[in-house]
Amino acid sequence: MSLELMKGNEAVAEAAVRAGVVSYFGYPITPQTELLEYMSHRMPELGRAFVQAESELGAINMVYGAACTGYRTMTSSSSPGVSLMLEGVSYIAGTELPMVIVNVMRGGPGLGNIAPAQSDYNQMVHGGGHGDYRCIVLAPCSVQESVDLTVLAFDLADKYRSIVVILTDGSIGQMMEACELPPMQPLKTTFADWAVQGCEGRERRFLTSINLDPAAQEEMNYRLLKRWIDVEANEIRCQEYYMEDAEYVVTGFGSSARIALSAVRIARAEGIKVGLIRPITLSPFPRQVYADLSDKIKGMLVVEMNAGQMLEDVLAANRYRTPTDFFARLGGVVPFPDEVLGEIHRMVETPISTDGHPRDRWLARVLAKG
């Protein structure tokens, strides 16, 4: 096993190359730019396509075209850039094409700042573009997992004709950690019966997202839904830490889960029976994990770097059975482990109130502090 020390953004780029991506289209934006920069020399070196588009809008529509060929294709950006791409994302979903998009999230809304944040959860998990479609959303929490999930992303995209989002953030993108890269895969040589690569000698195929007949469009929507049932049945991934005897649970995804893990370890050393649940697939969401939480769990703390976007999915999955509190830092502020530890202490010392919404109680605590 050979371990390399790599920046998250560059590790994702190299993993995509090894997973057989044939074309990359993008536009620079911090904190994602190293990914594009890496591709700008790596792709031509292998005779593959790299295009720095005139904008994110251009990039996503180039991906749309490239995806029609059935070859593996991708783009990457950061929050405001991804917002620009969403029309194209909806069109790609409407045409049922596989593609991978990496969102290295930064502080928002608006142009915001370039610090790490998690405030695009809803954008990626619950919509973004118009219409009834879902993306598979993968949330790595380390450089190694960024590599592993990048390879998985291309496989899932092909398997389900789906858009797969790798939802990471400035922290994981800029961080260097050890990782083991996958072997170089051969490029695809067989293609699905919808791919368009020239129709000499066969019936012509037609790929589009426009469908003026509502009944036919309804059929298409059913098809997407049926496919999603398979995704939910087969692709949910979630990691649990110290849950065997846990009386308290902390949960979060990506960077917040890592920060929470540090706090959970300190709390464990203090004798507090606390565990951690980290969804790896945000979509499909590991609903059953939260639905099945033991009645013995006295309290759950949801930690995010947004104002409680995953919180709503946790509450819905858990059906408010477990007393739940919320903690977050916003706008690009990254919480330190001791802040999360303080919240664990509070949860253990005072029973969680079930009065009102966890977000409202959290905000009241923040405002009371001034």
Place this chain on the structure above:
Amino acid sequence: MQTEIIIAGFGGQGVLFGGQLLAYAGLDEGKHVTWIPAYGPEMRGGTANCTAIISDEEIGSPLVRYPAAIIAMNRPSLDKYENQVKPGGLLVVNSSMLDRPVKRTDIRVVEVDAGEVAGKLGDKRMTNMVLLGALLANLPVLPLSAIENALTAHLPERHKRLLPKNFEALREGAKYLLN
């Protein structure tokens, strides 16, 4: 066991590379490592800092509020980070660029006139190596040889001729040993 180290200074002082060397060396020694820069619209001469963590187990947060050790390469870094060193922790300062003493008394402080030391060795740009040497002499996290190996492996080929001088800078720094 986990050791967190912040290196802070001006852009151009080798702050980020110094941290990367710690990470490379930790990895070569079979440890878990993270390296994360404070990134922003940075430029040469602006402030720069990074956090390196070396650990025996999977690392949680890549950032900590109170690190075990800090290298402050200039006055703004000392002002910003002096109060963040964990009580009992280690603060290594580049006294060549300071006009005030360290105030904390509950931490171990190593004052190194690293700019002068590096200058005498032939190049002030080795200030970061002198300070790294002083850090590792007083923090039992990695042997100096691990940094030397990391330098040998990761210094760009065109700079390889500078290796002996850098080793010398590390060893000069390591002479600043606290009791």
